[in-house]
Every structure is written in C-alpha cells, then in structure tokens.
Amino acid sequence: MTRRYWNINLEEMIEARVHLGNSKKSWNPRITPYILAKDKHKGKGIHIINLAKTARFLSEACDLLFDAASQGKNILIVGTKKLPERAADSVALAAIKARCHYVNKKWFRGMLTNWVITQTKLRKLRDLKVSEKMGKFNSLRKRDAAILKRKLSTLQTYLGGIKYMEGLPDIVIIIDQQKEYIALQECIILGIPTICLIDTNCDPDLADIPIPANDNDTVSIRWILNKLVSAICEGHSSYIKKHYK
Incomplete structure (x- = not known):
C-alpha cells in the first residue's frame, strides 16, 4: 500500500470536534484503546477520542483509497444519518465530488448480498x-x-x-457503524473491505480500517470525508495520467 502524506492536522481535528465521543453510558469497552480520557463537556461526562489514533487510521484509510482509485476500483460511501442535520447531504456531496457511488437515504437489506x-x-x-x-x-x-x-x-x-454501479464495490466507506450495521454485515459476508467512522459506542474490530471520530457532529463528519475524498481524487488523477496519456 502506497504511503503518502495527507496533512492531517491536530488543531483542525480539535476545531472540527472530531475528538468528542459519546457519554460513558453508551460506550463500547472494545473502543478503550482509542479513548484518551473522560471529560466534562456541556455538563455531561463524555469520552475524549485519542486523535493520534484517529490520525494514524485516517492516514491508512487515505492510502488505501488512493491506491484503489489509482487502479480504477469502485468505491461506495454509505451514510443515511438524519441527525446531525445535513449529515446525509454531506455524504452525497462528498461522493459526487469523488465520483464515487453512494447510499444516503436508506439501506435496503440485501442491497449487496442480493x-x-x-x-x-x-x-x-x-x-x-x-x-x-x-x-x-x-x-x-x-x-x-x-x-x-x-x-x-x-x-x-x-x-x-448507485445507478451507475455495475457490480459489487471494491471498498465501502461507512459513516456511523451503528446506524449502518446491516450494510457492514453484508460487506463482512461478501469480504468487501470497509473503512468505518467509529464513535466511542462502536466496535472497532468489525471494520478493516476503523477511524475513531465523532459521528454525531456534521462538522466532524465533513472533515473526515474531505480527507478521504482528497485521497480518492488524487488516486483518480493518477489513474487518468497512467491510462490516458
């Protein structure tokens, strides 16, 4: 897998609220290695995500997506969250910019397995x-x-x-593992690699590349998507240069 520099900035992540996890009541014990601390935020005890881990896995995801796009592979982005507001719209806009397939309204059971x-x-x-x-x-x-x-x-x-998707995707990006659990299970059954945005209530072991991040804030979701889209776009450019000289 190609190793590249993706300019993942700690201050930008904090400004985008990527580090703010869920409350301790809803956490998944398997996410513990990705948690930095518990803190008081707006009067509630929440977990603070370790952004060093976020940067590491986000960089790995960008490397994988760059390689896939540079080989002309198909990428699907899945995110049907209605809350936070406009999260689903962010998925559609990111996918269109990256020339990827997307599902942002509803995942029908069997969409991939059937x-x-x-x-x-x-x-x-x-x-x-x-x-x-x-x-x-x-x-x-x-x-x-x-x-x-x-x-x-x-x-x-x-x-x-997905109207132009002629076959199963090569990689699936999932925004909110909990919400898109059926889609994730279908990918696991079919052996399709997944990149998942995981908050502190998720199981990181289910994704091939888990990106620990706040999935309850549109700004955080959009920031992560922008990095992934940049990698895909660079990969597409590399593919075009190699095949259409």
Missing part, C-alpha cells in the same frame, strides 16, 4: 428515466403516468447514488 435483485431495480430505474426523457409518459393515461412517475421518484431517491 445483488441480482438490486440490479433488477437499477435496470428499472434506468428504463424509467429513459422513458421519461423520451416523453413516453405523456402518451399514457394520467393515472398510469402518475404511478410510473412515483415509482421513478422512489427508485431515484433510494438508488440514485
């Missing part, structure tokens, strides 16, 4: 989009057109981020 069914839904989505673009809905009865438009809207909302 890939044949997912492919059928994706084909339906593409067919409906073509029909709409060609104006075929206009020739239908209003009721029939309305049904197809609703179907298209639903498929676009939930599968629009």
Whole structure:
C-alpha cells in the first residue's frame, strides 16, 4: 500500500470536534484503546477520542483509497444519518465530488448480498428515466403516468447514488457503524473491505480500517470525508495520467 502524506492536522481535528465521543453510558469497552480520557463537556461526562489514533487510521484509510482509485476500483460511501442535520447531504456531496457511488437515504437489506435483485431495480430505474426523457409518459393515461412517475421518484431517491454501479464495490466507506450495521454485515459476508467512522459506542474490530471520530457532529463528519475524498481524487488523477496519456 502506497504511503503518502495527507496533512492531517491536530488543531483542525480539535476545531472540527472530531475528538468528542459519546457519554460513558453508551460506550463500547472494545473502543478503550482509542479513548484518551473522560471529560466534562456541556455538563455531561463524555469520552475524549485519542486523535493520534484517529490520525494514524485516517492516514491508512487515505492510502488505501488512493491506491484503489489509482487502479480504477469502485468505491461506495454509505451514510443515511438524519441527525446531525445535513449529515446525509454531506455524504452525497462528498461522493459526487469523488465520483464515487453512494447510499444516503436508506439501506435496503440485501442491497449487496442480493445483488441480482438490486440490479433488477437499477435496470428499472434506468428504463424509467429513459422513458421519461423520451416523453413516453405523456402518451399514457394520467393515472398510469402518475404511478410510473412515483415509482421513478422512489427508485431515484433510494438508488440514485448507485445507478451507475455495475457490480459489487471494491471498498465501502461507512459513516456511523451503528446506524449502518446491516450494510457492514453484508460487506463482512461478501469480504468487501470497509473503512468505518467509529464513535466511542462502536466496535472497532468489525471494520478493516476503523477511524475513531465523532459521528454525531456534521462538522466532524465533513472533515473526515474531505480527507478521504482528497485521497480518492488524487488516486483518480493518477489513474487518468497512467491510462490516458
């Protein structure tokens, strides 16, 4: 795996509140090696994440993503959190910038493990989009057109981020291990490497590369995503230089 310098700055992490974990009541004992201390914050005892560990694993994740992107591999970002506000939007924006696939509304059980069914839904989505673009809905009865438009809207909302994904992803980035546990389990079953943002209530042993960080703050999530996206974008640039000289 390529080792590169990713400019992971301690002060920036503190400013982005990456170090603020959950309260002691909701912690997972397996996260102990990643905890620096317990502190009072806003009147509540919370765990403080060891940012030296965060920097180390984030750097490893960036190296892996750079290598994958430089080889033209497919990367999927999963994050369907409604809270904190706009967390799901941050996932979509990051994925679009990095030219990755993404799921940010809802993870359907079997999305990867029942890939044949997912492919059928994706084909339906593409067919409906073509029909709409060609104006075929206009020739239908209003009721029939309305049904197809609703179907298209639903498929676009939930599968629009993976509509160009032709096969299983090579790497999956998961924002909030607890929320996306089903997605993580599917990756484990299929042997797909995972990079997980893990707060102090998560099990770091489940991810191939766990990044200890605050997953309850949009600023923290966005800061981590920006670093990962930068690595992917650099990898894409390397791929283009190698293959399109």
